[in-house]
Amino acid sequence: MKRYIAPVLIGLIGSAVLISLGVWQVQRLAWKEAILAEIESGILAAPVPVPQSPDPADDQYLPVRVTGQPDPRELHFLVSTRKLGPGFRIITAFETDTGRRLLLDHGFVPTDAKTAPRPPQLLTVTGNLHWPEERDRFTPENDPETNYWYAREVPLLAKELNTEPTLVIAREITPADPSITPLPVDTTGIPNDHLGYAVTWFGLAACWLGMTALQLWRISRRNP
Structure with a gap:
């Protein structure tokens, strides 16, 4: 034994x-x-105005509503989604009706619509504040010369577009642009x-x- x-x-x-x-x-x-x-549940809560000095820790995913007009200049971020395939996120500066300049992630366009004309107009945007962390050692460097971007680094984008370091990810835009599909904030990116x-x-x-x-x-x- x-x-x-x-x-x-x-x-x-x-x-x-x-x-x-x-x-x-x-x-x-x-x-x-x-x-x-x-x-x-917080992401889908009732939207509020953008805080005067939003905090990346306390205001991450905060639902907001803002009215204003996007600048004509666009930054194109390479992205691929399971449903929509490869394409680009469209990010612009967004001048609000109160005179602030924020960053706005409009959503997704397919590759062949990347350079389609999108005349600026007055928009009401419902979405969420977000400070993405998308860069790791495998992420290519952004290429402003060719307008190919790979990581939404909010401080860098704010400097590039002369805005506050505050990014609004659109969930709904009125009036809607049928060529752009919003890619709203959700929890799928949280491991x-x-x-x-x-x-x-x-x-x-x-x-x-x-x-x-x-x-x-x-x-x-x-x-x-």
């Missing part, structure tokens, strides 16, 4: 550790889903991988127990 003690202890302790990690990830999944639900991690830990625990059972079977086949 002594020869079984060490494999049994190793099997039970190892599987217990792996199962506890899986349970922890399930708990983290419930926590993350609650956070995402709270963010989603939630806890279910996958939980399945991995539970799978490893099952493998650990299986290997332990195999080891015990091998020991039982040996001569005493």
Whole structure:
């Protein structure tokens, strides 16, 4: 019997550790889903005027409504969506009816409509404030000379277009431009991988127990 003690202890302790990690990830999944639900409800809340000095931490995703006119100059951000395919986000300066200059993300246009004329007109925009973090070591450098942009870095864009460092992502624009499809803020870009991690830990625990059972079977086949 002594020869079984060490494999049994190793099997039970190892599987217990792996199962506890899986349970922890399930708990983290419930926590993350609650956070995402709270963010989603905040995104879709009743819009308010843009704060005078919005804070990237406190006002992230704040629903706002603003009226004004976009500048003619556009910045084109390369993007690809599952439903719409490849194309460009259109971002302009937006001069409000109160005299502020903000950044406005109008939405998506297909590649062949990137340079289509879009005459400035008075717009009412309902959307959300956002300070995206899209740059990592794989992101190409923006190319202002050819108007190809890859990351919405709000301070850089504000300097480029002479605006406040405040970006409004349009959810609805009135009157609507049929050539532009808004890409509103949602929670799809917030990672939630806890279910996958939980399945991995539970799978490893099952493998650990299986290997332990195999080891015990091998020991039982040996001569005493």
